[in-house]
Amino acid sequence: MMAQEIRQKYLEYFKDKGHKVIPRASLIPQDDPTTLFTGSGMQPLVPYLLGKSHPAGKRLVDSQTCFRAEDMDEVGDNRHTTFFEMLGNFSLGDYYKEEQLTWFWEFLIGELKLPKERLWVTCFEGDKKLGIPKDTESAEIWKKLGVPEERIAFYGADKNWWSREGEPSHMREGEPGGPDSEVFYEFTSVEHDKKFGDKCHPNCDCGRFLEIGNSVFMTYRKVDGKFEHLPKPNVDFGGGLERLEAANSDNPDIFQISLIKPIIEGLEKLSGKDYEQHQTSMRVIADHLRAATFLAVDGAIPSNKAQGYVLRRLLRRSIRYAFELGIEQQLCEQVVPIITELYAPDFPEVAKQKSDIVAIFAKEEKIFRQTLRSGVREFTKLAEQAKQVTGGDVFKLYDTYGFPVELSLEEAYLQKVDVDGDWQKQFDKLMAEQRQRSQTASVGMFKGGLADHSEAVVKLHTTTHLMYRALKNVLGDHVVQRGSNITAERTRFDFSHPEKVTAEQIKQVEDIVNQKIAEDLPVSWKEESTKQALKTASGAFGDKYGDKVKVYTVGDPKKPFSREICGGPHVEHTGVIAAGGKKFKIVKEEASSAGVRRIKAVLQ
Numbered sequence: 001m002m003a004q005e006i007r008q009k010y011l012e013y014f015k016d017k018g019h020k021v022i023p024r025a026s027l028i029p030q031d032d033p034t035t036l037f038t039g040s041g042m043q044p045l046v047p048y049l050l051g052k053s054h055p056a057g058k059r060l061v062d063s064q065t066c067f068r069a070e071d072m073d074e075v076g077d078n079r080h081t082t083f084f085e086m087l088g089n090f091s092l093g094d095y096y097k098e099e100q101l102t103w104f105w106e107f108l109i110g111e112l113k114l115p116k117e118r119l120w121v122t123c124f125e126g127d128k129k130l131g132i133p134k135d136t137e138s139a140e141i142w143k144k145l146g147v148p149e150e151r152i153a154f155y156g157a158d159k160n161w162w163s164r165e166g167e168p169s170h171m172r173e174g175e176p177g178g179p180d181s182e183v184f185y186e187f188t189s190v191e192h193d194k195k196f197g198d199k200c201h202p203n204c205d206c207g208r209f210l211e212i213g214n215s216v217f218m219t220y221r222k223v224d225g226k227f228e229h230l231p232k233p234n235v236d237f238g239g240g241l242e243r244l245e246a247a248n249s250d251n252p253d254i255f256q257i258s259l260i261k262p263i264i265e266g267l268e269k270l271s272g273k274d275y276e277q278h279q280t281s282m283r284v285i286a287d288h289l290r291a292a293t294f295l296a297v298d299g300a301i302p303s304n305k306a307q308g309y310v311l312r313r314l315l316r317r318s319i320r321y322a323f324e325l326g327i328e329q330q331l332c333e334q335v336v337p338i339i340t341e342l343y344a345p346d347f348p349e350v351a352k353q354k355s356d357i358v359a360i361f362a363k364e365e366k367i368f369r370q371t372l373r374s375g376v377r378e379f380t381k382l383a384e385q386a387k388q389v390t391g392g393d394v395f396k397l398y399d400t401y402g403f404p405v406e407l408s409l410e411e412a413y414l415q416k417v418d419v420d421g422d423w424q425k426q427f428d429k430l431m432a433e434q435r436q437r438s439q440t441a442s443v444g445m446f447k448g449g450l451a452d453h454s455e456a457v458v459k460l461h462t463t464t465h466l467m468y469r470a471l472k473n474v475l476g477d478h479v480v481q482r483g484s485n486i487t488a489e490r491t492r493f494d495f496s497h498p499e500k501v502t503a504e505q506i507k508q509v510e511d512i513v514n515q516k517i518a519e520d521l522p523v524s525w526k527e528e529s530t531k532q533a534l535k536t537a538s539g540a541f542g543d544k545y546g547d548k549v550k551v552y553t554v555g556d557p558k559k560p561f562s563r564e565i566c567g568g569p570h571v572e573h574t575g576v577i578a579a580g581g582k583k584f585k586i587v588k589e590e591a592s593s594a595g596v597r598r599i600k601a602v603l604q
């Protein structure tokens with residue numbers, strides 16, 4: 001059964017059990033300044049797991065695209081990926097263990113027809129220190145469903161506890177979490193490797209067992225360092241779609257499933273090399289380009305910061321590995337369309353942005369290919385000067401030039417240069433720091449692009465709405481917001497436009513904005529259904545919305561000048577923006593990336 005069919009069956013199955021299907025959230029969280037990416041199905045639902053009521057009800061089901069930047073260096077074996085789809089069903093204070101475990105079991109056996117004798121389950125063994133008991137209830141349910149006792153294993157909090165920070169001790173204040181119960185598929189074709197321990201078991205890392213679903217009983221939250229019960233217990237289930245197909249086809253290599261195999265075949269054709277002999281490189285490229293494509297669909301653009309930085313690393317690593325396969329040009333142009341084809345039928349946003357994304361990636365590739373050559377040159381220079389390569393050098397080459405560690409070591413060998421004995425320690429330290437940077441954004445960084453809610457920022461925020469409308473009026477409706485960042489001093493606005501904005505066009509935009517400020521137009525907002533709002537209001541590229549959104553209108557709501565989906569805050573009347581005789585002025589216009597322009601503007 002192919003992933004597409006498994007996804008469909010799952011959504012239908014839970015719809016029949018009274019669940020509402022909700023759309024995937026963006027990979028780039030819109031309202032969560034603490035993290036750069038959506039890494040699990042529950043993440044966009046945290047407020048609802050903590051008790052807020054969800055507009056779609058208490059039973060939800062979805063397929064959430066997930067990205068885990070922290071796994072980037074693990075990709076290469078037959079099952080690790082940074083990007084995956086997580087099938088999820090959620091009970092927000094409604095059903096609990098009995099229904100959840102029964103339904104998931106029925107889905108695996110009844111719908112996917114997985115052989116019972118290949119399935120193992122795990123439960124939480126309890127933690128005295130935390131005061132959380134052993135989950136015998138789940139074990140009893142599994143027994144009732146026909147799972148033999150010897151295939152029910154108990155583990156501690158390191159394996160059978162879920163919160164988005166992992167173990168209970170890592171949880172942040174206010175975060176929800178709870179014990180979980182996982183199902184594993186056993187690939188009998190994989191022999192246990194003693195390197196991972198004498199005895200194989202569901203959580204063994206040898207690859208014989210693959211986790212295919214995790215039912216988290218979100219029952220607790222952390223308050224003042226202690227666990228307290230949530231008002232109502234929830235269920236947060238997540239199962240990797242790709243893994244479910246791997247189990248369904250009894251093939252432990254996730255890169256052979258229907259959503260990835262065509263990419264591998266494309267790479268074989270492009271390179272003229274066999275997957276069997278080049279598994280690592282082909283797996284890395286397939287994974288990274290899938291992730292990069294979806295990050296770009298959700299609005300990321302290669303850059304040196306935050307999500308853009310991670311996207312750039314994904315592209316660079318892909319190109320580097322492609323180089324090793326002998327693919328010396330047009331990797332993105334050849335491979336990204338294979339990915340968009342695979343997803344277009346189920347994700348229309350992917351089809352819509354295909355050519356934009358290919359163009360942006362192709363430009364990045366062209367530049368990086370030059371950089372890659374400089375990487376080798378850089379190494380040679382460094383080797384000539386220092387006569388010894390340090391961990392810092394290896395890291396710099398890796399981080400800046402995407403030059404793989406092995407390659408630095410190999411170059412050192414070829415060029416007969418010493419490598420510092422402590423290089424690994426220093427390199428690991430720098431890597432850990434870099435991971436931290438990729439994973440956590442500084443708090444406040446992404447609050448709708450506003451630095452704070454000071455008067456100056458709020459004035460510039462409303463001005464930015466005026467400018468967005470004016471840009472559309474002057475340049476055309478193809479202008480779509482690609483990002484914004486507003487501080488008390490200036491607004492910075494990125495938007496799609498294929499060429500330089502002329503001085504004359506800039507003047508026209510300034511005049512319109514100043515005119516609208518002088519007209520002292522009222523600013524108002526209303527909550528509207530997303531469907532309705534999207535017909536008449538502007539949004540930002542890559543933003544994903546729930547069922548309802550706030551729409552800000554500048555001008556008479558019957559004849560508005562601008563209507564924009566936005567969380568606010570804004571001034572009440574545009575006239576106040578001109579207080580003290582201030583005028584709107586565009587101080588800079590430049591290219592931000594392929595097809596995207598950047599404007600900086602001030603009130604002075």
Ligand code: SER
Pocket residue numbers: 039040041042088162214215216236237238239
């Ligand atoms: N939150 C759990 C996970 O990511 C189950 O959805 O595994």
